[in-house]
Amino acid sequence: MIEVTGLAKRYGDFTAVRDLSFTVGPGEVLGLVGPNGAGKTSTLRCLAGIIPATAGTVRIGGNDLATDPVAAKRTLAFFPDEPRLFDYLTVRQHLNFVARVYGVAHHEALAQPLLEELEIADKADELPGALSRGMKQKLAIACGLLHGPKVMFFDEPLTGLDPLGIRRMKDSILKRARDGAAIVLSSHLLHLLEEVCSHVLILKKGGKIAAGTIAEVAARFSQGEADVNLEEIFIRATGGSEN
Amino acid sequence: MLSALLYLRLTSLRNWVRQRVLRLKQPKYLAGAIVGAAYLWFFFLGPAASGGGARRKAAAQAAGGVWPQAGGALPGHVTGVALAIGALVLLVVVVLAWVLSQERASLGFSEAEIAFLFPAPVTRQALVHFRLVDAQLRSLIGALFLTLVSSRWAFASGSPVIRALGWWLILTAFNLHLAGVRFTLTRLADAGLGTWRRRTLVLGLLAAVLAATWAWLPETQRAPVFDGTREGGRVLAEWATALLGTAPLGWVVQPAKWLLGPFFAADLRAFLVALGPALLVLGVHYVWVVRSVVSFEEGSIERAEKHAARVAAVRSGRGAFHDPAAKGRPGPFLLPGTGRPELAFLWKNLLSTWSWLNVRVWAGGAVVIVAAGWWARSHPAWQQGLAALAAMPLVLIGYVIVAGPQFARQDIRQDLPNADILKTYPLAGWQIVLGEMLTPVTILTGVIWLLLLAAAVTFDPAAIKLPSLGRELFAPGTRAVLLAAAALLTPPLVALQLLVPNAAALVFPTWFQATRQRGGGGVDILGQRLIFFGAQLLTMLLVLLPAALAVAGAVFVVRLAGGPLALGVWLGAGGALTILLGELWAGLLFLGRRFEQFDLSSELRP
Ligand SMILES: Nc1ncnc2c1ncn2[C@@H]1O[C@H](COP(=O)(O)OP(=O)(O)OP(=O)(O)O)[C@@H](O)[C@H]1O
Numbered sequence: 001m002i003e004v005t006g007l008a009k010r011y012g013d014f015t016a017v018r019d020l021s022f023t024v025g026p027g028e029v030l031g032l033v034g035p036n037g038a039g040k041t042s043t044l045r046c047l048a049g050i051i052p053a054t055a056g057t058v059r060i061g062g063n064d065l066a067t068d069p070v071a072a073k074r075t076l077a078f079f080p081d082e083p084r085l086f087d088y089l090t091v092r093q094h095l096n097f098v099a100r101v102y103g104v105a106h107h108e109a110l111a112q113p114l115l116e117e118l119e120i121a122d123k124a125d126e127l128p129g130a131l132s133r134g135m136k137q138k139l140a141i142a143c144g145l146l147h148g149p150k151v152m153f154f155d156e157p158l159t160g161l162d163p164l165g166i167r168r169m170k171d172s173i174l175k176r177a178r179d180g181a182a183i184v185l186s187s188h189l190l191h192l193l194e195e196v197c198s199h200v201l202i203l204k205k206g207g208k209i210a211a212g213t214i215a216e217v218a219a220r221f222s223q224g225e226a227d228v229n230l231e232e233i234f235i236r237a238t239g240g241s242e243n
Numbered sequence: 244m245l246s247a248l249l250y251l252r253l254t255s256l257r258n259w260v261r262q263r264v265l266r267l268k269q270p271k272y273l274a275g276a277i278v279g280a281a282y283l284w285f286f287f288l289g290p291a292a293s294g295g296g297a298r299r300k301a302a303a304q305a306a307g308g309v310w311p312q313a314g315g316a317l318p319g320h321v322t323g324v325a326l327a328i329g330a331l332v333l334l335v336v337v338v339l340a341w342v343l344s345q346e347r348a349s350l351g352f353s354e355a356e357i358a359f360l361f362p363a364p365v366t367r368q369a370l371v372h373f374r375l376v377d378a379q380l381r382s383l384i385g386a387l388f389l390t391l392v393s394s395r396w397a398f399a400s401g402s403p404v405i406r407a408l409g410w411w412l413i414l415t416a417f418n419l420h421l422a423g424v425r426f427t428l429t430r431l432a433d434a435g436l437g438t439w440r441r442r443t444l445v446l447g448l449l450a451a452v453l454a455a456t457w458a459w460l461p462e463t464q465r466a467p468v469f470d471g472t473r474e475g476g477r478v479l480a481e482w483a484t485a486l487l488g489t490a491p492l493g494w495v496v497q498p499a500k501w502l503l504g505p506f507f508a509a510d511l512r513a514f515l516v517a518l519g520p521a522l523l524v525l526g527v528h529y530v531w532v533v534r535s536v537v538s539f540e541e542g543s544i545e546r547a548e549k550h551a552a553r554v555a556a557v558r559s560g561r562g563a564f565h566d567p568a569a570k571g572r573p574g575p576f577l578l579p580g581t582g583r584p585e586l587a588f589l590w591k592n593l594l595s596t597w598s599w600l601n602v603r604v605w606a607g608g609a610v611v612i613v614a615a616g617w618w619a620r621s622h623p624a625w626q627q628g629l630a631a632l633a634a635m636p637l638v639l640i641g642y643v644i645v646a647g648p649q650f651a652r653q654d655i656r657q658d659l660p661n662a663d664i665l666k667t668y669p670l671a672g673w674q675i676v677l678g679e680m681l682t683p684v685t686i687l688t689g690v691i692w693l694l695l696l697a698a699a700v701t702f703d704p705a706a707i708k709l710p711s712l713g714r715e716l717f718a719p720g721t722r723a724v725l726l727a728a729a730a731l732l733t734p735p736l737v738a739l740q741l742l743v744p745n746a747a748a749l750v751f752p753t754w755f756q757a758t759r760q761r762g763g764g765g766v767d768i769l770g771q772r773l774i775f776f777g778a779q780l781l782t783m784l785l786v787l788l789p790a791a792l793a794v795a796g797a798v799f800v801v802r803l804a805g806g807p808l809a810l811g812v813w814l815g816a817g818g819a820l821t822i823l824l825g826e827l828w829a830g831l832l833f834l835g836r837r838f839e840q841f842d843l844s845s846e847l848r849p
């Protein structure tokens with residue numbers, strides 16, 4: 001579903017991401033982890049086609065993001081760390097707008113269960129200004145899920161949610177993965193990541209340090225100990241500092 | 244405490260300057276800075292430095308101008324007139340402030356300042372003082388700028404230093420007055436004085452003062468007497484001076500005159516003499532503002548500040564703002580899930596404008612225009628007036644085409660903060676740009692069509708002498724064709740005009756952002772504005788030239804072949820439409836590609 005080869009991103013002469021290659025298949029959830037400034041957001045923005053990659057190729061569902069962006073973007077959804085909403089559209093109007101952009105016929109039938117699943121159905125006629133941060137995030141998620149994407153990118157999806165919201169979010173992600181979606185998400189909440197992700201990729205200063213299933217990565221850094229958690233792996237892998 | 248605030252100010256200023264200078268490494272910002280600097284130099288600094296201002300004054304005097312040479316002692320009556328006019332201007336602005344002021348009072352703290360300063364162990368009084376002192380910095384910069392601009396004003400003081408200080412006094416007092424007005428009005432509003440009651444009160448008071456003054460004047464001075472022996476302007480000026488010098492209006496404007504005194508002082512001694520009353524005015528204002536602010540309840544001022552900061556943030560395109568009164572409203576039309584995706588943007592952006600911008604209001608306007616025209620036509624007394632009016636809509640159309648894009652901005656410009664999300668949509672860049680532009684195109688086209696209708700209704704060929712071609716051109720049949728052609732060409736023309744500010748937003752996002760932020764000005768921004776304005780006019784010329792040639796060519800060929808003029812107009816309009824659409828297409832493709840490359844987060848870094 002997601003095939004990345006040799007991805008690099010430079011801002012001017014600063015390299016934010018270098019030579020990244022990985023694939024995420026249907027049903028897999030890849031967790032991007034790394035210290036602040038490691039390049040997680042930059043990677044996700046390249047994968048979603050928001051900024052052009054400096055080098056390398058990204059294929060989404062078999063379509064090259066650089067040469068056929070429209071086909072590639074039809075199947076993907078990106079959820080930024082800060083929900084981006086239109087101040088003057090109500091919750092329901094957001095979904096109506098997005099439905100037209102993606103050409104979703106009969107969207108009302110899809111929108112209502114989605115709003116109910118995310119528990120914002122009672123706010124359907126409110127403007128974003130009247131929503132709390134968590135509700136805004138839920139609305140952004142509803143907008144992204146409306147067209148039934150097969151590939152999803154979440155940037156820090158768990159921050160800002162209440163405990164119940166985190167639980168729901170995890171369930172929601174896992175459900176989409178079970179339905180065959182390929183998902184990449186970044187987060188600093190490692191213990192939660194452990195429960196959601198099938199694979200992890202550890203980034204530091206734009207480069208890949210380790211990648212694989214959680215068990216594989218754990219085996220590499222566990223130095224023979226049993227039951228090493230992701231947090232410990234993270235500290236060991238990144239050398240205990242941001243540089 | 245004050246030292247911490249001062250530190251905040253100074254470091255902010257230093258970083259601001261540093262960022263500006265660093266940005267000049269990019270050619271597009273350098274170009275803006277050069278144009279801006281050149282403009283300032285050629286028009287203000289240069290003449291001032293070379294004494295050109297004085298020379299021009301001398302020349303003006305030699306040519307019999309109204310204003311004699313400055314620097315030397317001005318004849319009393321000239322200063323008197325200038326002072327009176329200045330005082331009148333101040334009076335009008337102040338009255339407007341009392342009448343129009345709508346916003347709730349705030350001191351204008353930024354969101355970050357609220358977050359850091361309001362919970363800090365500082366008294367409200369200290370915050371207010373900090374804010375007022377801080378405003379002085381801005382007044383000072385404004386005063387320097389105005390000193391440059393006014394370097395050619397012969398009637399002002401000859402010394403630049405005195406003039407700068409004069410400006411500073413005026414600006415400071417003016418800002419204080421505005422703040423005082425806002426706080427006083429907010430208090431009055433909280434005490435239950437409605438907006439309209441307040442307006443009636445202020446205007447009534449003003450009318451009473453004017454009436455009393457007028458009655459006070461000697462009979463001979465109550466109206467200006469134009470007897471032909473003296474220049475009309477001078478008569479008017481002297482009349483106004485007399486009016487402003489008479490009680491009770493004289494008392495009302497006296498503070499304004501005191502304030503303006505230093506600005507008009509001819510030399511240092513006169514300046515020092517005039518300084519006393521001016522400082523008194525300033526001092527009274529200061530006390531007024533500090534008292535009216537501090538007496539506010541603590542919580543309410545903080546809330547007001549937060550509200551104001553959020554409004555400012557939204558105006559500059561950052562962050563969401565929730566007006567508790569704002570409610571969602573139904574979409575402008577039904578938007579099914581399938582169909583051209585560009586229309587989704589029209590639907591969305593129409594929701595961001597006033598709700599009265601809709602088809603019903605437009606149709607109502609059209610009906611009113613037609614009915615009024617029809618009615619006027621059947622009343623001979625009005626026909627003369629109609630002929631004179633006919634040019635108005637045409638002038639307005641020109642104005643809407645040139646300036647409209649600055650007012651109707653429900654396009655990419657307001658959606659830049661959402662660029663990241665827009666770019667994940669499965670649409671080509673040009674589709675997004677086109678979709679975003681549909682709303683202002685629709686609005687401006689609607690306005691222009693109404694104006695065209697007004698022109699058609701009021702136009703009366705019998706009222707003007709026409710050469711033979713004109714007579715044929717304005718024969719009823721051809722006129723209808725002309726009107727239809729103009730209506731047809733309007734949307735692409737408006738769209739082309741809108742491409743310019745949208746291109747500006749995408750190519751110069753930092754500038755674009757800066758012009759919408761408080762305190763974002765600078766020489767490069769000035770240059771940028773000039774470049775944009777020039778670009779707007781130039782685009783119009785470049786875009787219209789081929790289209791105009793097409794029309795002229797078609798008309799010429801048809802005439803040569805002996806065909807009817809209307810046919811020529813039709814053919815020409817068709818050619819022009821094709822050309823305009825082609826140009827629009829090219830522009831959209833360019834901007835679309837630019838949008839695909841666009842990264843706001845990179846652009847906002849130096
Ligand atoms: N537009 C930009 N221009 C220049 N440098 C940038 C830009 N965006 C990001 N960077 C730099 O690239 C590096 C990676 O940033 P990125 O936002 O991808 O990190 P991150 O892993 O998401 O960090 P965090 O955990 O804090 O979200 C940082 O050093 C950042 O300063």
Ligand SMILES: [Mg+2]
Nearest residue numbers: 040041042081
């Ligand atoms: Mg990030």
